[in-house]
Amino acid sequence: MNLIIIYGLFLGACVSLLLLLQLILFLKKHTTPLFHRMIVLSLKHVIYPHLFHRSWIFAPPTPFNLSLQLVYYAVSLVCNLIGVHSVDEFGIRAGNLAIVNLIPLLSASRLDLVAKLLGLSLHSYLRMHGTVGLTTCIQGLIHVIIYVWRNRFDISDSVQLYGLLSIGSFAILIFLTGIRRWFYETFLKAHSGFAILAAIMLWRHMGMKKVLARLHLLIGLGIFLGTSALHTMMLLARNVTSRQFGSKARIFRGGDIIRVELSVARPFKVQAGQSIYVWIPRVSFWSHFQTHPFVVVWDKQDDNGKAPNISLLIKERGGFTSKLSRHNQKATFMAWIDGPYGIPLSLGKYTHALMVATGIGIVSLIPCIREFVEAQKQQPILGRTILVAWEPDGESDLDWVKDWMDQLLQEDKGNYILRFGLYRHPRGSAPETDGQHDRIWNLPVGMDPKDLGVSAKNTIRDGMREVVRKEMKSDVTLIDLPFQPWENPRAPKEAV
Known part of the structure; x- marks a missing residue:
């Protein structure tokens, strides 16, 4: 043969x-x-x-x-x-x-x-x-x-x-x-x-x-x-236009978290589950030869539903991210974007969703939450709910994400399908509620996989998978998003 x-x-x-x-x-x-x-x-x-x-x-x-x-x-x-x-x-x-x-x-x-x-x-x-x-x-x-x-x-x-x-x-x-x-x-x-x-x-x-x-x-x-x-x-199509060569990047730092604001040369549609590669050569000598994958956390859409401005949230670890954090936020850098890549998630068909994240893993969930809320606004479904369980690594995580959380809750106003459960290290003896209709729960315990990932530490993800598998009596779609937070302190954050 x-x-x-x-x-x-x-x-x-x-x-x-x-x-x-x-x-x-x-x-x-x-x-x-x-x-x-x-x-x-x-x-x-x-x-x-x-x-x-x-x-x-x-x-x-x-x-x-x-x-x-x-x-x-x-x-x-x-x-x-x-x-x-x-x-x-x-x-x-x-x-x-x-x-x-x-x-x-x-x-x-x-x-x-x-x-x-x-x-x-x-x-x-x-x-x-x-x-x-x-x-x-x-x-x-x-x-x-x-x-x-x-x-x-x-x-x-x-x-x-x-x-x-x-x-x-x-x-x-x-x-x-x-x-x-x-x-x-x-x-x-x-x-x-x-x-x-x-x-x-x-x-x-x-x-x-x-x-x-x-x-x-x-x-x-x-x-x-x-x-x-x-x-x-x-x-070339993504980064070169008649009016602009490459995108413009500005860097903001708070604690060990870095926010990068990108004004893109050619707007594109941002979808949950996708990521982009970013090349910023001026960060260091070695960055001339490197591109790094990141999730688009937030975007400002134009009338065509495309994003001329996008935001990235990065946790400083070492290598490129460490060099990135040293630059003054007043400076503007030339950047090239490659992508987006990944399979877009279609979340509008689901009635109930549980999203789990630890630390910087929340960056993968924010686009998913936003798409879920938008789907409810466009096609309301009675009884639709979404619960986001998040264990932040520290207060700096909350500081950067708070404005986006508030905006998501504001967009959900009237439907009230969105709930946040924040698993924070002990600050008191009892859970606290916040937000209109008690939509934010501050839980003074660490996350336990048997209590509840999607974009979380390996222990949480594996525990979540096992609990779902054992308890499922009807079909459950279990999605591991492309970006997962690293647990090894020596591993580079930018390596997805």
Whole structure:
């Protein structure tokens, strides 16, 4: 059987399972009671549960995620075995499949763009990218081991040397993935650099005789160049107009929180669940080579529903955010915006919503709350409610968000569907209420996941997921927003 056909079959199987998940989530609102019950059971036992506890290295998979990966690994193994009659053929087949797997790996320099084009969340696409990347490294390693075992290795042979450098580059990529949390910006640049080096060394390793293998690599590079050209055009369209080159940024600081006000060159529609990348070269020398993802917390819309002015809220941690906090708020900086990226959340269809956040995670929820309140104003639904449970890290968090909270409550005036529960460290012995119709509750306790995430610490999110899974008797949509607050003090805030 043709190798490309086999590869297409297993890619199709993975994509089909992804589409099946989307179909399940769509059909759960349009099904008979029996099928609806089956969907609830699949959410409860397949989609939502984690198989083991979270570690500092990686997030635990769900049964559905693991099933996708096992299908991919199984079909990949079959591809390695079909039509193979010797160990040498097995090694050659592994090398060929490693090259074919490079096609999706070389899809783009900005993975958010590929995820957007495929209609996937960045988290889902990164999991797929990592799975394919690990498989490629394993297949390449098998190819090298079998070749060295069956033949005499001679480093003076340029073909063997380039092959060794290629597999060495892939090994470094795997190692860098394990330390990306502490050196995120360095990891991004090094990851791209070693990926390019691996592709160049692989091209030299294959030589002129392996036309089909070179064609596979050219297809991957062609996709990379195409998406890079598309990305460049999107950047220019977003940041260059006849009246303005780039956006204008002003920086305000209070405590360990930084607010960035951006006057954008070309207004765009801000939607809940999306984020943008910001490039501000004047912040420091290294910021010339860095872009950082942030959530748009607030925007001022024009008559077309687009935002000429947007606000970002950033917690100072280190690196770029530390440099950003040192600048005078009177200065105006040139900035470029890339995005928005991410799957927009359609919240108007929900009747009840519980939103959970800790610390700076509230920045992801404010656009969601605003969209929910707007949906109620445009299409009122009797009994619609939204509860926001937030555990701020300190008073500075409240100081920056207070005006936006007041404005949300003002927009909700007359409907009174919005309630805030502020979980603050003990200040008294009993809960306090505030706001018209007691819509703000100050609770003198820390948040307990068994009492209630969406954009919260891992302990809260995992606890929330488990409580929902155990107690759900009807369908519940559990959404982890793209931005989640970091718990490791050394990890950069800007790394989403």
